[in-house]
Amino acid sequence: MEHNDTSSASSSRPLDLPHTLEDKKIKALPPACYYISDFITEEEEKAILDKVNTAPKARWRQLTHRRLQTWPSDLVKNTLLDARPLPDWLEQPVVARLLSIPLSDSQPENMFHDSPHQRPNHVLINEYPPNTGIMPHKDGGAYHPVVCTVSLGSALCLNLYKSKEDGALDLEPVWRILQEPRSLLITTADLYTEYLHGIEPIATDVELSEKTIVNWDLLRSPELYKDGLNQRRTRISLTYRDVLKVSKLGNKLGPMFKCP
Numbered sequence: 001m002e003h004n005d006t007s008s009a010s011s012s013r014p015l016d017l018p019h020t021l022e023d024k025k026i027k028a029l030p031p032a033c034y035y036i037s038d039f040i041t042e043e044e045e046k047a048i049l050d051k052v053n054t055a056p057k058a059r060w061r062q063l064t065h066r067r068l069q070t071w072p073s074d075l076v077k078n079t080l081l082d083a084r085p086l087p088d089w090l091e092q093p094v095v096a097r098l099l100s101i102p103l104s105d106s107q108p109e110n111m112f113h114d115s116p117h118q119r120p121n122h123v124l125i126n127e128y129p130p131n132t133g134i135m136p137h138k139d140g141g142a143y144h145p146v147v148c149t150v151s152l153g154s155a156l157c158l159n160l161y162k163s164k165e166d167g168a169l170d171l172e173p174v175w176r177i178l179q180e181p182r183s184l185l186i187t188t189a190d191l192y193t194e195y196l197h198g199i200e201p202i203a204t205d206v207e208l209s210e211k212t213i214v215n216w217d218l219l220r221s222p223e224l225y226k227d228g229l230n231q232r233r234t235r236i237s238l239t240y241r242d243v244l245k246v247s248k249l250g251n252k253l254g255p256m257f258k259c260p
Ligand SMILES: O=C(O)CCC(=O)C(=O)O
Pocket: 124, 126, 134, 139, 149, 158, 197, 237, 239
């Protein structure tokens, strides 16, 4: 099985794929949330970054502080109109590997076993140069509540927030997750529906320690952050999700409705 493939011929560092997701559970978080530090190799990271960075200009959507790509396309009214499969470079190795990891010894199914398409059908690619972040938010109703995020190029902290009783956002994060390059973070269930997530627009993540970072024990290289700091470089994230509604009509509308 793919998930037993713990080495790569030319890779300097082996993968660290667990026997089951249970082995990589972030224990301090409500169930269920997982962190795999070495989900892809450096060579795979480089190959994906090349594809992201050489995508046609029209693929990028520029927001005020950040740019992003959507594959196979944007959603329209929470619906995926373009039902083409993901391109090969987003499918392999990530999706195959995601689907190969069982939930636990007693649950041999993978994390998408109960999603409508039994696999992710959509990828959002976000670029975060230093000093760039994303406001605290929830992902909304378009997706099955399993979110798989692969980080490339740089580490940074994802913050989780809770609304106060009066509905206002509590600006102090409840938890912080440090995402290293080449890692996979999976969030599901309550973490998806009850909490907000966001990334602070800063150049350096501070006060990093086993007391402040919930996945400290699962990090590949905690020693890199022993001074409590992470100097950010540009981080690219790939967010894999299953969009609930896919329009059969979309592909019949012709190339006008398709992204390059
Ligand atoms: O880049 C990330 O890790 C988070 C992205 C995100 O929350 C979003 O695009 O909704």
